[in-house]
Amino acid sequence: MRRVAIAASATSRFEKTTDKSIFELACEPCIDIIKNKEIGIDAVLLSTCSTEQYSSTIVAEMLGLRPKISHRIDNLCNSGTNAVASAYSMIAAGLCDSALVVGAEKSDSTGNRLVWDVTRGAFNFPVHWASMFAKAHMSKYGTTGKQMAAVSVKNRKNAARNKNALFQKPVSVEEVMSSKIIADPIKLLDCSRACDGSSALLLVSEQLARKFENPVWIKGIGQQTNSASFGKAAENLSSLDTASRAAKDAYLMAKTKPSEIDVAEVHDAFTILEIMAYEDLGFARKGKGGQYAESNKIAINPRGGILGCGHPIGATGVAQISEIAMQLSGKASERQVKGCKTGLVHNLAAAGSSATVVILGA
């Protein structure tokens, strides 16, 4: 099997809303990636929930590229890591040698609301399931609102060191705890916010990787889908079977384990999800995620995560991988995690009803 590397990556500034079209957003992070390199781009895969037709091919044309392969991929909030898994596969299988993976989203994406899921009744905003997860975790393990707040405080602090993050101002535990209750026990500052944003990655074959400085290798990919509805999504509500299965497969493929992970981007669309991720990924023992939130041993969400950066749905998974690639290649400037060698990305969709885990290595 051919090894696959991330040779370059870039992320745009995430903003509440902009006048840019989905196509302009998508092109933005690609410009630097494609202009400085002497290699051709064999594939352009676009990750977005935007419903524009032929959109990956339009982006390819706007960038002046004539790739062999071009199509759009969507699967809500983990569209981005699905696109990376596809690009990885195409290069590993030898269908192409290089692939530009682009994630882009507008803040008013129809992907923000889970209207298809009749098992939710009228409760079709993501915050409704976050509320149920939080209640279950609190009741079963004694997790507290303050522990959840600690996640938000950490990620907003990290975001303040990331010029591309939507939120540039740190928040205190008190501010989180006293913010408006959206769906008890989830408060405003436990929630991420939809926004405009984009991110891009250049994946290349082992042979092409030699032309780049500090390529980062894709070492493991795990994915798991349980259902499209909340009914079967979380059979015990306090952990996500999809994420733990995806993690197991990714660790196996990468021949590594939780204790070897130095840096991670985890899917913190709500604070409770980051606490559950600690457990599902094996960073903390089951039920100990709340305590782990107050004493992180691994650098988690150094870019500010989804809570700090904002959540442009189709771009999020790409931006997560971009951050870990930056960290492992030593290009993360002010927020560089020193000496990191192995990184992990955890990316969920729709109440964790599907999950991707990707492991990267320097």
Place this chain on the structure above:
Amino acid sequence: MRRVAIAASATSRFEKTTDKSIFELACEPCIDIIKNKEIGIDAVLLSTCSTEQYSSTIVAEMLGLRPKISHRIDNLCNSGTNAVASAYSMIAAGLCDSALVVGAEKSDSTGNRLVWDVTRGAFNFPVHWASMFAKAHMSKYGTTGKQMAAVSVKNRKNAARNKNALFQKPVSVEEVMSSKIIADPIKLLDCSRACDGSSALLLVSEQLARKFENPVWIKGIGQQTNSASFGKAAENLSSLDTASRAAKDAYLMAKTKPSEIDVAEVHDAFTILEIMAYEDLGFARKGKGGQYAESNKIAINPRGGILGCGHPIGATGVAQISEIAMQLSGKASERQVKGCKTGLVHNLAAAGSSATVVILGA
């Protein structure tokens, strides 16, 4: 590299319109494929231009599957072969061992009209570029309306032997020639018709293929994208650079050549496209496609092609591959092409601005 086979396939009956949702359409051809087999389904990839969110995951849930990988792929009329190329890659690369590729479309899909392409001005129906291709081919090579009609006559005759085809009645050269002019020289019976329909394929690894009777192997895949707009799509208007490049790559990968192809499904959304395909695929010499239409040496479009079967956009590429897989495994009943061993699928999108060629072998 792991070899990849098509282990099973099925296509629904294509109809002008139905009361079925995109999800019901998608599930229809999958039922038989998944119920008779003892293997798990590792991936569900949905090919459609329908804009429903999380649609592949909804289809997986409706089918009672819990795949590792699930996402939707779209690239207009070649969405289907793009999904097959992705599934092939994932299995070849070892990310999964089996993948269900499902194509489905409703007749009123927004993919039917090329509204994004400002280079077309107000001429944003596909028939407008078919008219320009036909005029160029006629003027440069002396291709005639009667030769174009021969394509429609052949494909409608084939469709009459396919119970799932939209059109069940053969037509004569005279009927095609006297049908209403839509965009000169393209007449009504030179055009395919959008419809409701779906098709599904089960792709498996070499090891799993042993459990199935007569698996068909994916031997070559070639893809090429030129642009999203008509402006650059066909630089000489009488041939499609995308298709000839995709064919070249597919022949190379499959280590075969045009003279070894026994049966093919080519993208006959308009009669002129099938004539251009003969040349782009190397079945006929440049300029001789019109003559070839009146004296086919290879069995082309045995299911009735797009002209005879109808054109459910996201399903078309999947249905084309399903037909060739049926032919090569000897399961094509009344329309079986005797002794065929190597087959080809040619699938275009949006004025041939992107193309996929897939070569299959018994």
